[in-house]
Amino acid sequence: MPAGLVISAPASGVGKTTLTLALARAWRNCGLRVQCFKSGPDYIDPAFHAAATGRASVNIDSWAMDRATIAHLVGRGTDADIVLAEGSMGLFDGVAARGVSGTGATADIAEMLGWPVVLVIDPSGQAQTAAAIAAGLRDYHAGVRLAGVVLNRVASPRHEDLVRRALNDAGIAVFGALPRHAEISLPKRHLGLVQAEEQAEIGKLIDEAARYVSEHVDLDAVLRSAAAWSVQPAANGLNVTPPGQRIALARDAAFSFVYPHMLEGWRAAGAEISTFSPLADEAPDASADVCWLPGGYPELHAGKIAANARFRSGLRAFAETRPVHGECGGYMVLGTALTDADGISHEMTGLLGLETSFAKRRMHLGYRLAALAAPMPGHQVGARLRGHEFHYSTIVAQPDTPLAVVHDATGAVIAETGSWRGHATGTFFHLIAEDR
Template identity: 55%
Template structure:
């Protein structure tokens, strides 16, 4: 039986979604419930906090990058042994982009597909009865979406709570709580969002404080009662459909050796837009530490399901990629904050260079920058990197690059044949000083049909700022 689920949404970013989500997750976990965490949209940082709050790894669901079948399978798997699924939305509830695989990427799409109710956290600072007008518009905007209740945030006084809350309740929508203004519960932030969970001091104490804060001001039981069981039919596969999924070429019964025995063209054929990409190798060395932490759990799980082995190593601990692996994957993260340590990690740098002599190396975003010649940090100091690609990047002059990306492989690659469609996103502040060579892919954003070169590929080494989702 699938666990009931709900989605925490808002009218805009910075409304209090993360505060309510983490506090609720931790409060229910302390009560002994198995909470399955979900993050809507492309995000690496929030899911790590979700895992810390619940003790369970989460999953990202994104209707722009993923097709409906993949969303259904990932959601069903997340809820298999759980008591409740709690999803945190991204940006505003209906914010998205055109040209998605199953929708616009809006959090509302995921709630509608899976039949989850929405609990709306609404920032009422600077508002009183006008909050009801905003909530009315959100509740009526999409008939597929059920807003089951409202939690007010940044309430200034009891009078403020009554003015906003009574106006909303007059619409027939229950107000489930009111969080007062309290900056003491805020989590530390940096340029890509929150400081990573593993770097947050006294994280357990902070999560408990968030849980105490939410329990003191919100009717937690009423929120739990809003959770709804996921829809059936075309959304959540029945038992026979689940068996057919497990019997597909992307499951544990089909080893990677069988996948690799096919030509790249056959691997690319039949793959629907927004599906999971098969593993690029049998044994994959994956960098994992505070500099390389942006690796989607659903990719790791799907690659393991297909029979691949993932072996993790830490460049910051001066570890080289394991020599018995077939491919090295350098995820994104924060290498700019550790550029000096990475440059001085000679066992890592020399081991990566030796590895690339015989086996493929791929880097995403931060990993891509480490594959280049040099990385200039925010202070303007240049640090030598691996030198495997003709690339120099800088944080001395920051510029935000953000958005969904559609891409096609420019040439044959361990991920598949030339032309294989990929979906993902880009999110970084680095500027490219020099980038010379053949591209890894041809990519464009959600608002353009003109593909442009993305990243580099040379002699079995590749990378780009593109984060792969599906």
Template identity: 55%
Template sequence: MRAPRGLLVAAPRSGSGKTTLALGLQRALVRRGLVVRGVKSGPDYIDPAFHAAATGAPSVNADSFAMSDGLIASVVGEAVAGADIVIAEGSMGLFDGIRGPRGRTGASADLAALMGWPVLLVLDVSGHAQSAGAVALGCRAFDERIAIAGVILNKVASARHRRLAEDGLSRTGIPVLGALAREAELALPERHLGLVQAGETADLEARIERLADTVEAGLDLDAVIAAARETVLPSAEPAARLRPPGQRIALAQDAAFSFVYPHVIAGWRAAGAEIVPFSPLADEKPPEGCDALWLPGGYPELHAGRLSACEVFRAGTRAFARDKPVHGECGGYMTLGRAIEDADGIVHPMLGLLPVETSFAKRRMNLGYRVATLLADGPLGRAGERLVGHEFHYAAITWRDDSREHAFATHRDAEGADLGPAGHRVGRVSGTFFHAIAAHPSP
């Protein structure tokens, strides 16, 4: 089957309007009768759910640092099979990533180069006009691996402002494929980890429809479609995906626990595992017959009081943990700890299965790729195995057991700096702020 054509929506910096443009474009192309798929560059849990809402099909993450080329090809190939066009979305600035070997930096440009997708460059022109041409020219010249298909001018103040910006672009030979006015109502609601989740966004369907209306009015959709190029799927052998933690996995899934990479769940299912969702916020215990429990990340700090009062969930999880593996990532790790302090300074008792207490009142941003080496056998692998993942949270640890015997893994950052032990494990229970993306490609 022939791979679909694709484009990567990117920008020189964060906050330029990539997500709203990508969502509006995805829905506008669906309206034209095309089968559209979304892909998100980098470790982002929230945007793929919006892509799914806009296109009507699941979206996936692709990450040039955390995934091998073969794993990217496998994940993306499965997600876009049967599509007419792929509208991928970059993260941060087009070239922003870690310092590392070319093609392995996690930057959106790596993904565009690997998959053969031209870049649809979104330029926020709210602070300049003709200088937009210099920015676009710099993006085109900075990396010869990628092609700039065209520019979308965003936050245009007036017809005169648009003419001035287009005048600057005319000197570069890079076509302007559309322009969007400065309209605050197009923005999607946000919170501390990014956008409010798709499932919690009020009137999401109506919002996406308005974005599509704006895109249809402001872009030359025929030119955008024509600019897409066939997706290139590398033939390298895929690295081993994360192994499922059990055969029948109880997966916490609600407004407090929702951060699970789609490719991880797909990999578990491909390995023969069954996923059984349940809701801690509905005071449900882990379902009967499951042999592993997974508490993913999310926003437990926003629901700490309610979680603390869910006695069926608390008692059921403690009983489950007596003889079956339980693992928590980020928010799940916080919930497995002794207590969470919310933003108002109120301390809420949690499950008490791990020796850690966390606070959202004492906020501290933690962000970056991590390479974890497991210190003991557990649901993510055997002692000594390495995993690649990401950490992004604002919670601070206010108390923990620092003994190495209870540490979950040792961490290094993307450049190899030793970050020491991280997370905890007690008996069959383990947890960490680290979100696992893939097995490390080397032994």
């Protein structure tokens, strides 16, 4: 029977991903089967998990997914020895209004699945106060159980001793303390970590993290703190409808933000997926019946996309007879122009009238609930779609017919409605699930 743990923290940026990867690789090196999950709407971390464990990781999200979907997804861990769910933001951070099965907080997953929490605490600039923070998180909600703490970025042995003593007095186990170690820092950019597939040395980086954590953390104690669990059989499978039978999927460094469970759901429903690279000037497969452009970093490659005539003409020809859908960055590429961070405007495919700009960046972040006013691939008018939006682009023009009425997690209507023209549709949010 597998054992489960949640890796969380008081806030973002304290080392959850690094610790998760290090533990996963260290236990894998010891011969254990390790399964990772990502709590919340992050499409980058699962690829790092897969690199560390050799097993595909997926997102589990209490705001967008019902319990049956989450149970189905975590069922892939039943043949593992240890399951690690990496949290997002702080342990109890979610939205104000409850979604399908929770607020999107990591604590929802910990309580739902009965997995204890290992907290990563960064005590930089403090000492005993770190224990007060840990104790507060331990006692905040009775349904969430704290297994213990790993300290990260401790400044000195004296600093570590002060924090350890305070945590011991509070009755909180300390599994280990990590001094600052720049060599295992994961590179970042404006939407989060630089993707795993873009880092040629990612395997070595994870190995170094595993070695370092093994020296400073009691891996056996962490493993013993995990809770044995068994998945209740889910009445339903994934709540995912494929956009077509044969899907041409853009896939490269500019178009890579796809939730793994979406692709698995498409394939499980019998869809076939063929990938193509716009950056390599490839056109979608002519035998496909739908084309899907996911998000990613088109703003970093706008000049190349604009220059790739074969891709642009091939996509236009495809859209004359068949549906094309873009999410976030993919939506921007379906538009007429994208202005990069240097203020240079690049011509896009022109299937939609959308014009976007990164010259003046403004963060758009949050869950989205969309009621479709027009059909999009795989979904009819009136469908209620749950997703998440995260980008820094601004809308210069969005002249086409709105695709949906879109609300944020508080119920407020937002301006990023998506749009459609002919066979082309696009949204700023990334689809996670459809309301049953």
